[in-house]
Amino acid sequence: MFKSFLHSLGFHERRNVLLSPLAGKVIPLSEVNDPTFASGSLGEGVAIEPTGNKVVAPSDGKVKAVFPTGHAVALHTNEGLDVLIHIGLDTYKLDGRHFKVRAAEGDSVKKGDVLIEFDRDAIRSEGYDITAPILICNSVEFSSIKGNVGDTVPELGKLLTARER
Structure with missing residues (x-):
């Protein structure tokens, strides 16, 4: 009852959905199968066993880093x-073999823009294990992060929800 009262006054929990x-x-x-990722020490999140060969921007934002070997990208x-x-x-x-980077640090990107192409096979x-961890590195700013574990998601399907404190 109290929650609905607060909601009626315009106070409500904000949720950020990451595609x-x-x-x-x-x-x-x-x-x-990596203790650094599995422990959550780099941030909370989920991992994907990919069925495709590209990484797209899950949201509008800015590219903060692209690893020189092309195997990872960080976005805000x-x-x-x-x-x-x-x-x-x-x-x-792999020193960049099998990866084609399509974005650069500092780029503004739109949801769906291709960031990296890779040859999964x-x-x-x-x-190499192709499992792709996807982390929220500022997860301490959120009260909870819940992923759609067990689902098979399409590119830009709902992946996780982060609830603001």
Whole structure:
């Protein structure tokens, strides 16, 4: 009852929905075969077992960093989420092979813009796990982050919800 009263006065919990930058099956971060990601020490989030070959901007925002090897990109969305998208585990060791970066640090991007293209099969054939952790690096600013674990999401399908404090 109190919540509905506050809502009627214009006070309500804000939720930020992050759309998926990749198509694939959503798994819990804790199941990622890398202790740094699985522990959540870099931020809360989920991981995707990708079925496609590209990473798109999940929201309008700004590119904060693109790793020189092309395996990861960091964005600040217009909704206030600091998002790290990391393609595969230990894929920095490929030194850029199988990755084509389509965005640069400082770029303003629109939802759906292609950021990175990658050859999923070639990466796997070299023995790398293609699981893609997607982290909210400023997760401490939110009261909760809940991902759609178990779902198979299309590119730009609903991936997770971050509730503001």
